Amino acid sequence: MGLSKKLVGALGRVSDGVGRLLPGRGLDYRRRQPVGFYEHDRAVERLLESFRNVPAGRRVRLAKKTSNLFRGRHADNVGLDVSGLNGVIAIDPVAGTADVQGMCTYEDLVDACLPYGLAPTVIPQLKTITLGGAVTGMGVESTSFRNGLPHEAVLEMDILTGTGEIVTASPEENVDLFRGFPNSYGSLGYAVRLKIELEEVHDYVDLAHVRFHDPQTYAEAMGEIVEAGTFEGRTIHGLDGVAFSPHELYLVIACGTDKAGPTSDYTREQIYYRSIQHPEGILRDRLSIRDYIWRWDVDWFWCSRAFGAQNPTVRKLWPRDLLRSSFYWKLIGLDRRYDIEHNLINRPNGLPHRERVVQDIEVTVDRLPEWIEWFFSASDIQPMWLCPIRLRGGVEKLAGSGDVLADADSPWPLYPLGPGVTWINAGFWSAVPGDHVSADAEPGAFNRVIEKKVSELGGHKSLYSEAFYTREEFAELYGGELPGQLKKRYDPAGRFPDLYEKTVSGA
Ligand SMILES: Cc1cc2nc3c(=O)[nH]c(=O)nc-3n(C[C@H](O)[C@H](O)[C@H](O)COP(=O)(O)OP(=O)(O)OC[C@H]3O[C@@H](n4cnc5c(N)ncnc54)[C@H](O)[C@@H]3O)c2cc1C
Missing domain, CATH: 3.30.465.10 (Uridine Diphospho-n-acetylenolpyruvylglucosamine Reductase; domain 3)
Known part of the structure; x- marks a missing residue:
């Protein structure tokens, strides 16, 4: 190339x-x-x-x-x-x-x-x-x-x-x-x-779906492959994974190639996340680079099942160009407006509201087995998406520059992932019964339990979804005084809500 x-x-x-x-x-x-x-x-x-x-x-x-x-x-x-x-x-x-x-x-x-x-x-x-x-x-x-x-x-x-x-x-x-x-x-x-x-990028990727049976071996393999950057002697383009349970975990390893040849199609009846499941060893597949890039969008990872889009009959009828996350967002919008799931399914069956659990968190690779074991024992949500992150080299030179941030020891201090460390992003997007923790639980009860567990493991939580931290806890996790100091300089009159208001109070 x-x-x-x-x-x-x-x-x-x-x-x-x-x-x-x-x-x-x-x-x-x-x-x-x-x-x-x-x-x-x-x-x-x-x-x-x-x-x-x-x-x-x-x-x-x-x-x-x-x-x-x-x-x-x-x-x-x-x-x-x-x-x-x-x-x-x-x-x-x-x-x-x-x-x-x-x-x-x-x-x-x-x-x-x-x-x-x-x-x-x-x-x-x-x-x-x-x-x-x-x-x-x-x-x-x-x-x-x-x-x-x-x-x-x-x-x-x-x-x-x-x-x-x-x-x-x-x-x-x-x-x-x-x-x-x-x-x-x-x-x-x-x-x-x-x-x-x-x-x-190459025109195609060769995929290897590697099966594991326990979180410890899985996390060790993930850590080693991240360090090596190669698999079977080839440079890796992409690496992520899926855990269906503590006993069924996969690494998805993608290596680029320009060699033309047949490719799979997960924009019709076949469903990508199901395609990676197998009992043992390595299962191979091939996708065009564009299909690889958007392989998770078609079924919003796996969340399209909530709308029936994975039912074989429904899927045959589902317009192909509406198999995409932007359409599912519209369905979510309707559900929020009319409380469809509760009114049509839960209430008639005497069930409480379900608590939405839509989160991405990060822990270091050595804490991953504990996280996986805990998560699957604490909820029946599955699968979970897993994706390793290493900050790029060279960012250290930014640390210490700029007067407000002179003492910040992370190059990107509002989300302090340490450089030189393998972090694993874990994404899970589902719901649990509203009384999951106890009958008189406060709103977001299970989300709060997750926040606690992640902090206990030394991890972080992304802020695109609901968060329940107090201002003090939040400051400890997301840059202390710095967001406020930066705001004084770049938004002194408060024309935008502050970070806590935006991400916790929903401003
Ligand atoms: C179910 C779900 C799954 C997700 N999965 C993934 C995933 O797989 N990978 C991933 O990377 N992320 C994922 N996200 C998170 C997503 O990347 C973030 O929420 C991101 O901020 C959304 O960007 P957006 O462009 O849609 O912005 P919006 O949703 O419109 O806005 C997000 C926030 O960013 C601010 N913002 C938007 N544009 C700008 C701008 N130009 N300048 C400054 N601020 C701006 C807005 O004010 C707002 O606070 C997921 C989110 C959800 C809900």
């Missing part, structure tokens, strides 16, 4: 405007033309104008069409016009970088990059997650074992701050904002442009 492939992609674009033909399904692939800097600047002007039109003292929010936040939000903040900020601005295939608008979805970003044989370094699994949302909200994916998190590929960002200005943040400029932005969830400002590194 290398320069020649990028040039073929670039020339293809010039000659027919489409670029290389993408292998694989590409059912919802659409041609993405970069919007260019002129259009981008006009869109930023409109955003600034809409900010200026909000009376001083009123709080603002993004008026976005999609969201992947699971917690509720108060609706009284005034929406800002971000309508023209959802595209790719420009791709430089030779430098391997892209200038991208803050509200550009990964679906659009990936489709703009793949014709050049390039892709973002980390691509969260849900198509409508945006670059700005993933950088500020700590997205994670199977390349995180070698590429860390999305913010680590950011070279510079333009951010609308609470003063109504656009501020550029990079390792050289406004370093405190650059380092404090990940896990700030829009409490310091909104990224409108991000310049990111891309990486070269």
